[in-house]
Amino acid sequence: xxxxxxxxxxxxxxxxxxxxINGGGWLLSxxxxxxxxxxxxxAVCFYYTKEIESFNYNGIHYYPIYRKYSSxxxxxxFGRLLLKxxxxxxxxxxxLTIIESIKPDIIHIHGTEDNFGLIQYHxxxxxxxxIQGLINPICEKxxxxxxxxxxxxxxGIFNKILLKKNTYFHNNYLKNASRERKILRKTKFIxxxxxxxxxxxxxxxxxxxxxxxxxxxRSEFYKNNWRKLKFEKNLRIISTLSDAFYKGFESIIKxxxxxxxxxxxxxxxxVVGLTRxxxxxxxxxxxxxxxxxxxxxxxLDPKNEKELVKIxxxxxxxxxxxxxxNSSNSLCEAMLLGMPIIATFAGGTSSLLExxxxxxxxxxxxxxxxxxxxxxxxxxxxxxxxxxxxxxKKALLRHNKKAxxxxxxxxYYSILKD
Numbered sequence: 001x002x003x004x005x006x007x008x009x010x011x012x013x014x015x016x017x018x019x020x021i022n023g024g025g026w027l028l029s030x031x032x033x034x035x036x037x038x039x040x041x042x043a044v045c046f047y048y049t050k051e052i053e054s055f056n057y058n059g060i061h062y063y064p065i066y067r068k069y070s071s072x073x074x075x076x077x078f079g080r081l082l083l084k085x086x087x088x089x090x091x092x093x094x095x096l097t098i099i100e101s102i103k104p105d106i107i108h109i110h111g112t113e114d115n116f117g118l119i120q121y122h123x124x125x126x127x128x129x130x131i132q133g134l135i136n137p138i139c140e141k142x143x144x145x146x147x148x149x150x151x152x153x154x155x156g157i158f159n160k161i162l163l164k165k166n167t168y169f170h171n172n173y174l175k176n177a178s179r180e181r182k183i184l185r186k187t188k189f190i191x192x193x194x195x196x197x198x199x200x201x202x203x204x205x206x207x208x209x210x211x212x213x214x215x216x217x218r219s220e221f222y223k224n225n226w227r228k229l230k231f232e233k234n235l236r237i238i239s240t241l242s243d244a245f246y247k248g249f250e251s252i253i254k255x256x257x258x259x260x261x262x263x264x265x266x267x268x269x270x271v272v273g274l275t276r277x278x279x280x281x282x283x284x285x286x287x288x289x290x291x292x293x294x295x296x297x298x299x300l301d302p303k304n305e306k307e308l309v310k311i312x313x314x315x316x317x318x319x320x321x322x323x324x325x326n327s328s329n330s331l332c333e334a335m336l337l338g339m340p341i342i343a344t345f346a347g348g349t350s351s352l353l354e355x356x357x358x359x360x361x362x363x364x365x366x367x368x369x370x371x372x373x374x375x376x377x378x379x380x381x382x383x384x385x386x387x388x389x390x391x392x393k394k395a396l397l398r399h400n401k402k403a404x405x406x407x408x409x410x411x412y413y414s415i416l417k418d
Contacts, residue, residue, distance in 0.1 A: 001412060004104035005031075005044045006095070006116035008132075013044065013062045016055070026329055027110060029216040033405045035059050040409070043102050045095065047114070063098050065091065088115050095119050106412055113176065117183030126415050128189040130213070131197045133326050135177040136204065137347070138246060142170050144323040145250045145365055146283065154286040155279060166245065166279075184208070189415050191408075193327045194348025209418070211411045215329065217399045220309045221336040226388055231316045231381055235267040237374060238315040240308070240330040241322070243278045248321035248344065250284045254367035255321075255374070256295040257288075262371070265378060270315065272300045272308060312337055317377055317384070322346050323364045335359075336399060338392030340384035342373045352398075358391035 010017055011027045035042055035058070048064035055062055096119060099107065107125055109116045111132040120127050143151070151166045184190075184205035191213045192198050198210055241247040249271070256269050274281060276299050285292065292299065303311065312318065318334035320343040325331070327348050334341055335352065341359035343349050355361035360376070362369040377384040 001039055001106065001416075002041045002102065002104045003034075003043070003412065004099065004102050004107050005042065006107065006109045006119075007044060007046050008111050008114055010046050010048065010062070010064070011044050012058060012060060013046070013055075013064070016057045016062075017048075026215045026217055029218055029401075030404070030408075031060065033216055033401050034408070037405070037409065043104065045098050047091075061102075063102075065094050065098075067091075088118075091115060092118050092122065096122055099123055099125065106416060108412075112180045112183055115179065117187065118179070120183070120186040126189070126418075127187070128191060128211075128411070128415055129183070129187050130191040131193070131201065131326065134197060134200050134204075135173060135180045137200060138324055139170075139173050139177050141246045141324040141346075142173060144246060145248055146245050146280075146287065150287045151245065151283055154283045166283075180204070189411075189418075191411060194351035196348035196351065197326050211414075213407050213411060214398050214404050215327065215332065216401050216404050217329070217332055217336055217395075218305045220305045221333045222396075222399075224309050224313060224337055225392065226313055226338045228316065228385070231378060231384075233266065235265060235317070235374075235378055236270065236315040237267055237317050237319055238270045238272065238312060239319050239321060240272045242273055243280045245280060246323045248323050248364065249274075249280050250288070251321040251344075251365060251367055251370060252297065252319075253284055253288055253290060253292075253295065255370045256297055257290065258367055258371040259374065260295060262375060265375060267296055267374075269295070269297045269319075270300060270311065271297060272311065273302050274299050275301055308333075309337070312339065316340070317342060317374060319370065319374070320344060320349070321364070321370065322349075325349055327352055332395060332399065335391040335395035338388040340377050340388045341391055342370060342377070344370075353391065353394075357387075358394055359387045 007027055009025055009027060012031050034040055043061045045063040047067040049067060051066040052064050107127045109127060109129045112129060113135060117129055155166055181204060187205050187208050190201050190205060190208045191211045192201060193212060193214055201208060201210055239252060241249065252269060252271060259265055259267055312334065318339045318341045320328060320331050322344055323346055325347040331343055331352060341353060343353055343359060343361055344364035345361040346364045350361060353359050360373045362373055
């Protein structure tokens with residue numbers, strides 16, 4: 001079977017392109033297992049910021065599509081000013097040229113965030129789309145934590161001039177949400193992972209056929225296990241998040257402010273994935289009139305797989321604070337390590353972790369509940385450790401590599417029969 005993937009990352013090509021921060025992410029893990037199959041011939045297409053020819057690497061043919069208006073800060077600025085419809089039309093033509101060249105049996109699109117799904121309006125080949133995040137629900141939660149007027153007030157004049165202001169990004173989300181609806185209206189086959197994405201798909205793609213297929217997590221998280229015998233005297237809380245407003249950075253600030261008033265607890269809160277100059281950090285600091293250092297919050301740049309595992313194993317509690325998620329890879333990774341976990345009851349999180357069984361679920365945007373959950377775990381290490389053990393056991397079953405590949409192959413063949 002000839003399978004063509006369209007992906008938002010270069011997948012395994014990251015190794016050849018020396019992009020090693022996320023190492024291709026979970027798609028690289030899936031890719032490595034899939035190509036072990038003798039009955040699968042895989043090609044991967046992705047957008048890239050440099051103009052390079054297609055190439056073979058580790059038995060897979062990669063097709064980078066040059067995205068001119070993403071290759072430099074100046075071109076990105078002009079790209080924001082240009083008519084995106086014209087750019088998108090040319091990109092779809094490039095995608096169709098690759099499809100014609102490969103002539104796959106089935107096309108698998110990973111995510112609805114980009115324009116790959118629009119090819120369904122121009123090809124009769126079977127197409128299946130895997131849900132990652134969903135833009136339409138994200139738009140509803142975009143300003144859940146940070147009010148729009150406060151974001152606009154504190155984002156800075158240069159961000160406004162360079163069209164990096166959050167109102168611009170939010171409007172861009174709204175446009176992409178419209179495109180996502182167009183894509184899903186045409187989609188016949190969907191792969192999801194949670195009860196949440198299943199319910200959303202019933203609305204956005206009511207005539208589609210839904211399959212479930214979990215993710216293969218990055219390899220280092222299978223190999224390692226959180227084995228602490230007690231919490232650090234200075235409790236180490238850790239969160240991994242991006243700079244998106246809906247990821248809940250302000251909840252970390254508010255929760256840390258509450259914990260500072262709790263005299264029995266000494267803590268450090270590590271945030272991985274941002275830089276000190278990230279826009280959302282500056283906005284929240286000005287809005288809430290705080291200083292991160294005074295709240296014992298430490299910001300760490302994005303880390304590669306091995307670096308992140310090392311930091312997590314040395315930490316005490318993993319805390320997810322997002323306002324909206326589908327199946328958070330970061331949460332799945334923390335579960336696979338067997339860490340004590342607190343997570344917001346957001347999107348598909350409850351499909352991953354059951355409250356009071358593998359960790360604690362709290363309402364998003366509620367710093368008092370998050371703070372109370374941290375104190376609860378801190379005061380009962382044995383219970384926290386049991387949560388972690390049960391989380392690892394559940395994650396090992398959910399992210400079983402052989403089961404996931406077998407399931408995916410069956411989905412492909414089922415679609416071809418259909």
